[in-house]
Amino acid sequence: MDNRYRFLARRRMRGAVNPVTLAVVVIVVALAVAAWFLIIKPYRDAAEAATPASAATQKSVAKREAPPADVDSLSVDQLLSEARTAMNEQRLVAPAGNNAFEFYMKVLQKQPGNPVAADALRETFSYGAAATEQTINQRDFNEAQREIDLLAKADPENYTLTILRSKLDAQRKTLDREQQQAVDAQKAQQLAQQNAAAAAKQQAEQAAAAEAQRQQAAREQASRVAAQQSPAANAARPAAAPTPKPTSADAEPISDAVLVRQVSPRYPTAAMRANQEGWVDVEFSVSTDGSVSNVTVVDSQPKHVFDRSAIDAVSRWEYKPATRNGEPMTVTLRRRLQFNLGR
Template sequence: MDTRHRFPMRRRMRGAINPVTLAVLIIVVVLAVAAYFLIIKPYHDANEGLVQQGATTAAKPGASREAPPANVDALSVDQLLAEARTAMNDQRLVAPAGNNAFEFYMKVLQKQPGNAVAADALRETFSYGAAATEQTINARDFNEAQREIDLLAKADPANYTLTILRSKLDAQRKTLDREQQQAQDAQKAQLAQQNAAATAKAQAEQQAAAAAAEAQRQQAARDQAARVAQQQPAAAQPQAPRAAAPARSAADEAITEAVLVRQVNPRYPTAAMRANQEGWVDVELTVGADGVVSNVNVVDAQPKHIFDRSAVDAVSKWEFKPAMRNGEPMTVTLRRRLQFNLGR
């Protein structure tokens, strides 16, 4: 049998491509390319946009406050996704309430539980939503922070980040309570200090006023004592008649003292007599050149103001032979003591 042309034919048959197989391969390639451009690429572009927008939201917490759709429940899935994309562009990731991307995506999942775009968007942007919530906690907007934590819990209730956020929220609340308590304590301490200062000032003013009043009283007493001393300048001890001094100091002058020629005994006060009181009165008197007594004053007495009037009345009626100097009468001042004794 001639086999010279059989082996080349077999080789050609083994190296040739079946047209059916080629057609199938072409169809698969075309479908793969179409799927990439129609499904895979748009999906990845959308996810990358969500991630970038989520990062921007975490970095810039100031979200737009435009009004939410009038009736969210009436929106279709496509409309909800469009609202979610708009919210992401406006940096409304988890706030404000009712008008944020997370709520729109979760509404999509309520209408269409298997929607991959919404589920992936929530999963991939969860960390950025948590970062935005953490900033709300740091801003100490505790009610809003609690709402955002509850919203994140609806999206991924088992995520451990929620535990961290709740711990931070509780810590911030305690810190704020402690700061408020410290501020109240400081305010109370300041008020107590002000009250103490006011009380001390009032006491100091009262003490100063009392000291000034006492000083005025003492000065008035000194002034009164000075006036009394001026009115009663006589010495406490009995003195010799002043007319005698010139007689001792001037040897060339002949001076004689005034001599009592008529003495009137004082009347014993009735009240003192009834009280069995005794005493004495020192009086100072002026004897004129005619021997008449004038200017009778009480300079000392014991007891005081009991026998004064009787003594002055009696002495005023005395008569003297005037004192003489070189034979000429002169006026002199004398001091006498009158005794008041009850005869027993």
């Protein structure tokens, strides 16, 4: 009798399911299903959203500049959808108000601790930092500062922020240095132009002084020649002949050419449009009939801009010829023509 009951008990243990074991299996299955829908699937969705689009996708998808209307009224699911779209379109941290980081942080404002948004911000931080670095390299400093502040809201302790701030400061200093160098170069150029103008003016003054000395020497030489000729002429005359009184020609043996008709030079159209001014030194001959010939340019500033106008004008000048002892003579003169716009 005892053996029969033992046999029945063993058969019941082999064929029947223990209720405790069944309960454990049900709980494990339920936990696995919950983990799939609550943890694994959202994480995979975030990872897919965090992966940058391929080059072909970047070319085919255009960036949306206008943010969705009334972002605050969007639900968490709608914000996550907008964030995934922004990630696919490479709008990580820009433009302002319409980028993935701002959408994910808005999700965390509505639902603190949301695993999808938190994981996405953590996974995409490095990509957002890379985009911000490109903005710094493009020297869009205001936008770069905004993006750095946005990254700091997502992960204020991340060491990458220190690197980005250092790069932004270095780029700003580099731009300031380049701008200062440009200003210094411009000042140096202006100083060089001023020095060149001063040197040209000094050269012109020296040339004018040398011309005046040459003319003075010529007059003195003519006076000496006239003085030497006068005693010989007096000695050749008969003793009884009275000594003639000196004439005005003897007192002033040489008289300078006097300008009687001056033609103003034409202002070149190109120089007028370019707002250019300058001067031209010309040398020319005044013949015995008072006409001008052999007009040449000695110096000019700027070069070759006003030369032709100066030559054409001087060639039409007319003079009362220079004289020596009352006789017309050919002389060489030098004059400077100024070209000013009359401001």
